[in-house]
Amino acid sequence: MYQYDAHDQRLVEERAAQFRGQVQRRLEGSITEDEFKPLRLQNGLYMQLHAYMLRVAIPYGLLSSTQLRMLATIAREHDKGYGHFSTRQNIQFNWIKLEDVPRILDALARVQMHAIQTSGNCIRNTTSDHLAGVAPDELEDPRPYCELIRQWSTFHPEFAFLPRKFKIAVTGTPDDDRAAVRFHDIGVRIVEDDAGQRGFQILAGGGMGRSPHIAPVVREHLPYEHLLSYLESILRVYNRYGRRDNKYKARIKILVAELGIDEFRSQVEAEWEQIRDGALRLERAEIDRLKAFFAPPAYRELPSADLQLQAQALGADPALRYFVANNVLGHRQPGYCAVMVSLKAPGRPPGDASDSQMDALADLADEYSFGELVVTHTQNLVLPHVEQTRVGQLHAALREHELATANAGTLTDSICCPGLDFCNLANARSIPVAIEIGERFERLDYLSDLGEVSLKISGCINACGHHHVGNIGILGIDKIGEEAYQLMLGGSPGNDASIGQIVGRAFSRAEIVDAVQTVLETYLGGRTGEDERFLDYFRRVGLPPFKEALYGDHQAR
Amino acid sequence: MEIIKQGEIVTSAWVHLGDDEPLPAHAADLTVSLARLLEQREPLLARAREGSGQVGVRLTPADELDPLLPVLPELSLVAIEFPKFTDGRGYSLARLLRDRHGYRGELRAMGHVLRDQLFYMHRCGFDAFELAPGKSIHDALEAFSELSVRYQAAADDPRPLFRRRSAAP
Numbered sequence: 066m067y068q069y070d071a072h073d074q075r076l077v078e079e080r081a082a083q084f085r086g087q088v089q090r091r092l093e094g095s096i097t098e099d100e101f102k103p104l105r106l107q108n109g110l111y112m113q114l115h116a117y118m119l120r121v122a123i124p125y126g127l128l129s130s131t132q133l134r135m136l137a138t139i140a141r142e143h144d145k146g147y148g149h150f151s152t153r154q155n156i157q158f159n160w161i162k163l164e165d166v167p168r169i170l171d172a173l174a175r176v177q178m179h180a181i182q183t184s185g186n187c188i189r190n191t192t193s194d195h196l197a198g199v200a201p202d203e204l205e206d207p208r209p210y211c212e213l214i215r216q217w218s219t220f221h222p223e224f225a226f227l228p229r230k231f232k233i234a235v236t237g238t239p240d241d242d243r244a245a246v247r248f249h250d251i252g253v254r255i256v257e258d259d260a261g262q263r264g265f266q267i268l269a270g271g272g273m274g275r276s277p278h279i280a281p282v283v284r285e286h287l288p289y290e291h292l293l294s295y296l297e298s299i300l301r302v303y304n305r306y307g308r309r310d311n312k313y314k315a316r317i318k319i320l321v322a323e324l325g326i327d328e329f330r331s332q333v334e335a336e337w338e339q340i341r342d343g344a345l346r347l348e349r350a351e352i353d354r355l356k357a358f359f360a361p362p363a364y365r366e367l368p369s370a371d372l373q374l375q376a377q378a379l380g381a382d383p384a385l386r387y388f389v390a391n392n393v394l395g396h397r398q399p400g401y402c403a404v405m406v407s408l409k410a411p412g413r414p415p416g417d418a419s420d421s422q423m424d425a426l427a428d429l430a431d432e433y434s435f436g437e438l439v440v441t442h443t444q445n446l447v448l449p450h451v452e453q454t455r456v457g458q459l460h461a462a463l464r465e466h467e468l469a470t471a472n473a474g475t476l477t478d479s480i481c482c483p484g485l486d487f488c489n490l491a492n493a494r495s496i497p498v499a500i501e502i503g504e505r506f507e508r509l510d511y512l513s514d515l516g517e518v519s520l521k522i523s524g525c526i527n528a529c530g531h532h533h534v535g536n537i538g539i540l541g542i543d544k545i546g547e548e549a550y551q552l553m554l555g556g557s558p559g560n561d562a563s564i565g566q567i568v569g570r571a572f573s574r575a576e577i578v579d580a581v582q583t584v585l586e587t588y589l590g591g592r593t594g595e596d597e598r599f600l601d602y603f604r605r606v607g608l609p610p611f612k613e614a615l616y617g618d619h620q621a622r
Numbered sequence: 623m624e625i626i627k628q629g630e631i632v633t634s635a636w637v638h639l640g641d642d643e644p645l646p647a648h649a650a651d652l653t654v655s656l657a658r659l660l661e662q663r664e665p666l667l668a669r670a671r672e673g674s675g676q677v678g679v680r681l682t683p684a685d686e687l688d689p690l691l692p693v694l695p696e697l698s699l700v701a702i703e704f705p706k707f708t709d710g711r712g713y714s715l716a717r718l719l720r721d722r723h724g725y726r727g728e729l730r731a732m733g734h735v736l737r738d739q740l741f742y743m744h745r746c747g748f749d750a751f752e753l754a755p756g757k758s759i760h761d762a763l764e765a766f767s768e769l770s771v772r773y774q775a776a777a778d779d780p781r782p783l784f785r786r787r788s789a790a791p
């Protein structure tokens with residue numbers, strides 16, 4: 066993975082020192098809370114319902130075991146013993162004291178980490194495919210480009226005060242977008258044109274929030290050397306012309322929609338013509354320098370093992386069988402696999418990990434995965450390089466730390482925002498709904514029978530829980546002072562991107578889990594067979610059977 | 623008033639003339655809005671030629687640069703207003719003036735200009751700063767040296783860090 070050089074290291078150290086001064090000035094009262102707010106936000110520090118929340122950047126989700134141990138230490142010493150992995154591949158600590166933050170930033174800097182630009186109206190942490198570098202279907206590893214973007218966007222002097230936050234995602238697997246690039250302010254896809262020439266397809270103006278948009282294509286094929294100049298052009302057009310009069314219309318998706326993609330494209334291209342051959346033009350040497358950091362680890366030469374057979378041979382352990390079926394993912398290196406560690410154990414808030422779990426995972430990463438882990442946007446962790454024959458052993462070790470839940474990719478592997486338990490924008494709680502669903506549908510045989518179905522829950526219209534792109538989406542709303550939940554069906558974040566459709570009137574807290582059950586039963590009763598996934602079924606039949614099952618008897622009300 | 627210019631605290635005698643204020647009879651260095659500059663270009667530039675004071679323009683974040691370009695070489699000051707520090711359009715205007723249009727005169731940030739924005743402003747090409755009222759200009763001077771690492775090419779260094787890295791032995 067990327068290793069800081071003296072420049073990178075000095076930057077995070079200076080940043081920690083700078084923030085120490087800013088906190089000092091705030092505590093003394095020489096700057097007001099209003100003036101402090103954007104400063105703390107650019108260091109990832111939010112004021113939440115009960116305390117400060119600190120968001121730490123995990124660039125494109127990649128973590129070393131050393132870094133994870135430091136996160137465990139911070140959870141133990143400065144929080145209540147846990148951290149929350151977010152849908153942006155970052156980690157959040159929910160119980161932070163302002164005066165501790167400079168010490169925490171120093172600690173992070175010691176392991177090449179920071180909280181720079183994890184909030185505020187600036188370019189946020191670049192996200193990517195959690196299987197980057199190991200996926201068998203990958204065209205090219207996107208992480209060197211992510212790192213380039215990380216450096217270009219870090220303290221970019223022109224783009225620190227954009228109309229609104231700005232998120233970029235990159236995928237190197239054009240056939241299977243695991244990074245939801247179509248729902249980002251800018252999506253970058255590594256593609257090949259008809260002549261086999263590698264380049265980037267650039268999308269812009271996607272997003273969720275109160276008006277979800279699937280990003281249209283700005284440029285079909287951009288030669289690699291122009292990546293940064295093109296991004297800079299898009300950002301400049303957005304910085305100058307994005308709306309600043311209304312917070313809810315300030316994202317780039319609104320600019321793109323209001324101008325129309327053709328006009329937006331021509332403005333971007335006109336800007337780009339002016340700068341394309343300037344200082345931002347990339348040289349092969351720089352790309353190669355970055356690529357070297359992401360070279361594969363020292364894999365052993367291994368034959369491929371058949372894990373299914375092996376799991377059965379291991380005997381009567383259904384837990385391991387389900388684990389192999391759901392949580393073990395393909396790998397480009399023969400004899401290896403990637404293992405998804407689910408942070409969705411029944412009864413636990415989705416995405417949370419305790420300090421001791423983080424320590425345990427760091428040790429397991431050292432033992433089984435060359436010391437590397439990846440945070441997924443589905444709020445799990447991946448051990449990216451595990452020998453297939455050691456999966457049984459790893460599973461047993463994970464089990465000791467309650468990290469072996471075999472539900473990856475199933476209903477209970479839900480995405481869930483912090484909701485009203487923590488967030489001051491929330492309308493409704495989301496974590497208790499996720500937990501109740503996790504407990505009601507705990508049985509692995511049931512989950513396996515359901516197959517691939519995604520559940521995503523947000524506590525308000527800001528959509529941090531990505532409810533628009535859940536096969537089943539739940540949105541917390543406020544119904545005359547009562548928490549209520551809107552149900553959406555048919556969303557998908559990937560190559561076949563779609564936005565979920567609202568089924569009908571909202572459900573109360575007491576009704577919502579039953580409603581999810583009704584939806585699942587409708588699907589199970591109506592599908593042509595196990596091959597027809599929930600999303601396929603929905604696309605075939607649409608809302609009517611679900612409406613009928615959910616509201617049919619009560620239509621008169 | 624006291625401003626920061628090229629890293630030092632200096633006194634500025636420029637007068638920011640409102641659109642409905644008449645041109646003063648006496649000699650003075652004046653800034654006017656872009657609209658007024660375009661409207662009264664001749665009388666304003668005549669003052670400068672006669673030695674009655676220099677002429678500058680005050681840009682608002684929404685101003686387009688194209689109409690300004692023909693007059694730009696005649697100006698001694700371009701001031702960009704920040705109505706709120708969160709309005710970042712002025713940064714792009716500054717870079718365009720410096721990098722694209724070759725403006726080399728004084729480029730001043732005014733309005734809601736706070737210490738913690740100076741680093742970014744400076745990198746975009748501003749070399750003069752009128753701080754927001756009530757802010758310590760001496761404290762603000764420290765802001766320029768807080769961060770010494772710059773990844774990007776900008777007005778203050780035409781080479782991004784990756785160029786400088788590969789140039790290093």
Ligand code: SF4
Binds near residue numbers: 523524528529
């Ligand atoms: S979706 Fe709403 S409630 Fe949930 S974290 Fe985001 S802002 Fe808070």
